[in-house]
Amino acid sequence: MGVLTAIFAREARLAWAGGGGAAGPAAFFLAAITLAPLAIGPAADLLAAAGPGILAFAALLSVLQSxxxxxxxxFSDGTLDLYLLTPTSLAALCLAKxxxxxxxxxxxLPLIGVLGGLMYGLPPISALVLGAALLxxxxxxxxxxxxxxxxxAGIKRGGLLIxxxxxxxxxxxxxxxxxxxxSAFAGDERAVANLLLTLAISLGTVALAPFGIAAAVRGRLG
Amino acid sequence: MLSYFANPQRFDQLARIAIPVFGAATLILLGAGIYMSFFASPPDYQQGDTVRIMYVHVPAAYMASALYAALAGASFVYFVWRHAIADAAAAVIAPIGAVFTALALATGSIWGKPMWGTWWEWDARMTSVLVLFLVYLGYMALRSALEDAQQAARASAILAMAGVINLVIVKFSVEWWSSLHQPAAVFRADGPTIHSSQLWPLGLMALGYTMLAGWLVFYRLRTRAIARRADALMRQKESGGRK
Structure with missing residues (x-):
């Protein structure tokens, strides 16, 4: 267990030390949701209807940044090779990372999502549902x-490929x-169903993706 | 059987037989299919002559998903047994599948204009085919970005297998998504059941497309093997003929 917490803490520290931590994705998210109304126009009903979609989409792009x-x-400095030598399962290490x-x-992101929802004219309840969905x-x-x-990993200018x-x-x-x-904005009863399905996809990904990531790391290290 | 064809020479012999067989079958079936779909079959009582677009569209859409299944299957065989031909097959199938997917999207759009009055409709099936096209593009991009052949083979095999899980969930979620808003254009339901005068050309075209895909895959596999051998010979020559 010590290994996993150490890796978790290392990644968190690295994110704060090297990349400004949460500031990067947050600023990107904020910039994206500021630009969208400038592109669509200030019509309030249109913005409220498009708001949840724009916010979720902008959050997705912010996640891709890091x-x-x-x-x-x-990959390039050999840390991943050391992971392979660790007796702890590689999938668990990747999940912690x-x-x-x-x-x-x-x-x-969820906090800015709620704020953005209010800025786009969503009722507070809908904005909170959207924030919960982003979380x-x-x-x-x-x-x-x-x-x-x-x-x-390690591909030059790999950002676009990722x-x-x-x-x-x-x-x-x-x-x-x-x-x-x-759905929350439309007063549809499917808001809770959508929220639960988001959670279900997340849990399914937590269960499956670490093995995929571990296989990918092994495949790349050869 | 798998290990039998791992020998490149045996595979070459198989390909030498398979290429003309698939080629002849393609020409016969596609020839007959095209004649039947465009000349020998009656126009639809509702759709008129535009129904003929179906004969080129439906088989393309079927090949788009069938080739992804083949890509994932080949990737699985490579991933588990490290079978070199399976990796080559995956590499060769991807662009062919992407072209069939693009063909399905283009013909669907051309068919959609007279039928639904719009080039593009965000309905569940079209959207998931578009996502499938993106998956093909991502696969090919990853494959070409990795220079080391073994890394490229392994990473892309993992991506192709993950794509299967992804595409299943995408299909389900996109159907949920399109039920969330009422579609603007009213979809006309197709005829109750497909008439046999339409089933024959459609079946022939589907078989013809399958043979064409098989032909292209074997042709490109053999070309790839020959190109590899030529590369190896060149390198041998450059290193002064030392063995």
């Missing part, structure tokens, strides 16, 4: 980004998380 760094540096980075960098979506988004990042690999996999999370916000 995906390249998670495995890239550790992804979650360490995610918990240090992505925690503001539920973060494990799945972070692990999928980690999977793509592990596959593309986005191309990860986006099709993020489709279900995006649908359910944004759907929760949209």
């Amino acid at each position: 995906a390249e760094r998670l495995f890239g540096d550790d 992804v979650m360490g980075q995610a918990s240090a960098t992505l925690w503001p 539920a979506a973060i494990p799945a988004l972070a692990l999928i980004a980690g999977f793509a990042g592990a596959l593309a 986005a191309l690999i990860a986006t099709p996999m993020m489709v279900p999370v995006l649908i359910f998380a944004a759907g929760a916000g949209r």
Whole structure:
């Protein structure tokens, strides 16, 4: 257990020390949701209807920002080779690694999501549902980004490649998380169902993705 | 059987037989299918002559998913048994599958304009085919970005297998998503059951497309093997003929 907490803490510390921690994704998220109304126009009903979708989509893009760094540096400096030598299961190490980075960098996203929902004119309850959906979506988004990042570790300018690999996999999370916000706004009874489905996808990803990430790391190290 | 064809020479012999067989079958079936779909079959009582687009569209959509299944199957065989031909097959299948997917999207769009009055409709099936196209693109991008052949083979095999789980969930979630909003255009239900005068050309075209895909896959596999051998010979020559 000591190994896993050490890796979790290391990733969290690295995220704070090297990359400004939560500031990067938060600032990106804020910039994205500021630009969207400028593109769509200030019509209040349109913004409120499109709000949950825009916010969920912008949160997805913010998660992709840090995906390249998670495995890239550790691939080139040999840290991943050391992971392979550890008696602890590689899947558990990868889970701790992804979650360490995610918990240090992505925690503001649901909060900004609620704030953004209010700015887009959603009723407070709908904004809170959307924030909860984003919170539920973060494990799945972070692990999928980690999977793509592990596959593309060490590739020069791999950011675009990671986005191309990860986006099709993020489709279900995006649908359910944004759907929760949209249903809540429309007064639809499916808001709770969407929220639970987001959570279900996240839990399923927590169960499966670590093995995928571990296989990817093994495959890349040969 | 798997290990039998791991020998490149045996595989080459198989490919030498398979290429003309698939080629002849493609020409006969596609020839007959095209004749039947465009000339010998009656126009639909509802859709008129636009129904003929179906004969090129439906088989393309079927090949798009069948080839992804083949890609994932080959990746699985490579991942478990480290079978070199399976990896080569996966590498070769991906672009062919991507082209069939693009063909399905394009013909579907052309068919959608007269039928639904719109080039593109965000309905569940079209959206999941579009996602499938993105999955093919991601696979090919990863494969070409990795320079080391073994790393490329392993990483892309893992991605192809993960894609299967992903595509199943995408299909389910996209259906949920499209039920969330009422579609703007009213989908006209197709005829009750497909008439035998339409089933024959459709079946022939589907078989013809399958043979075409098989032909292309074997052709490209053999070309790839020959190119590899030529590379190896060049390298041997450059290193001064030392063995």
